Amino acid sequence: MTPPDGSGAAFSPTPRSQVRRRPQRAAYDEATVFGILDAGIMAHVGYVIDGQPFVTPTAYWREGRKLYWHGAAASRMLNTVGDGAPVCVTVSFLDGFVVGRSGITHSLNYRSVMAFGRARLTNxxxxxxxxxxxxIDRLYAGRPVKLRPTTDEELTRIALVEMEIEEASAKVKDTGVTELAADDGWAAWFGVFPVETRIGAALPDPRAGCAPTADLSPYAEGRRLDEALAAAAYGLPVST
Incomplete structure (x- = not known):
């Protein structure tokens, strides 16, 4: 996978994907949408079964304008949505706590994507x-050739879903505190607490018998998770 090329390709929003609240924070271009998707690994899939809404967290990956996720072959969610059901896939990051001098000026900094399409199950x-x-290759470049091949029997226990992204919208907030005139003069501290998720120290299995190989290099201790995942997706070096 390569980074979005900045060619200007974009999704065309309709009423289901148009951002209405604070539309200035919205983006529909592939570079922004794919950049957020490729920095994540966990998504929430929204769907309806017999009139009841459900939201299921799952690992995902992207290839072009297609999203993939998988699970147990017996999964009710996968077998229900996999016949062309409409779904909404969301990915989000908490990037900061914005602390004001009045309750109404407290907020969060974040990045998020909502992607819409129809899920298809393949056998x-x-x-x-x-x-x-x-x-596996998206997370650990070159690792599949080092692994024991998956058997046909193991594959029958896996359900694989593909979703072509029909529409998508990103929404990003990265601001300081919005001050109100009535806040002026109050002594309370105000500012931003940045929030990051970083990789911890590796915990090798005692039976491993070797050091981590190059395919695991994006996950060095102390690296930001979103940056490591994006670098793994694009085959790029990651800074600490």
């Missing part, structure tokens, strides 16, 4: 094998 073992290798 083709060749497609499943290629997709699962792509998932």
């Amino acid at each position: 083709d073992l060749t497609v499943k094998r290629a997709a699962m290798d792509a998932f």
Whole structure:
């Protein structure tokens, strides 16, 4: 996978994906949408079964304008949505606590994407094998060739879902405190507490018998998780 090329390609919003609240924070271009998606690994999939809404957290990956996720073949969610059901996939990051001098000026800094499409389930073992290798390779470049090959029987226990992104919108807030005239003169501290998730020290299995290899290099101790995931997706070096 390569980073979005900045060519200006964009999704065309309709009423279901148009950002109405604070539209100045919205973006529909591929570079912004894909940049947020590729910095994440956990998504929430929204769907409806027999009139009841559900939201399921799941690991995902992206190839072009397609999103993939997988789970157990017996999963009710995957088997229900996998026949072309409309779904909404959301990915979000908390980037900061914005602390004001009045309650109404407290807020959060964040990045988020909502992607809409129809999910499709595949039972083709060749497609499943290629997709699962792509998932591992997206996180750990070059690792699939080092692993024991997945058997056909193991693949039958996996349900794989593909969703073409029909529409998507990103929304980003990265601001300081919005001050109101009535706040002036109050002695309370105000500002921003940045929030990051970073990689911890590796915990090798006692049976490993070797050091981490190059395919695991994005996950060095102390690196930001979102930056590590983006670098893994694009095959780029990661700064600490």
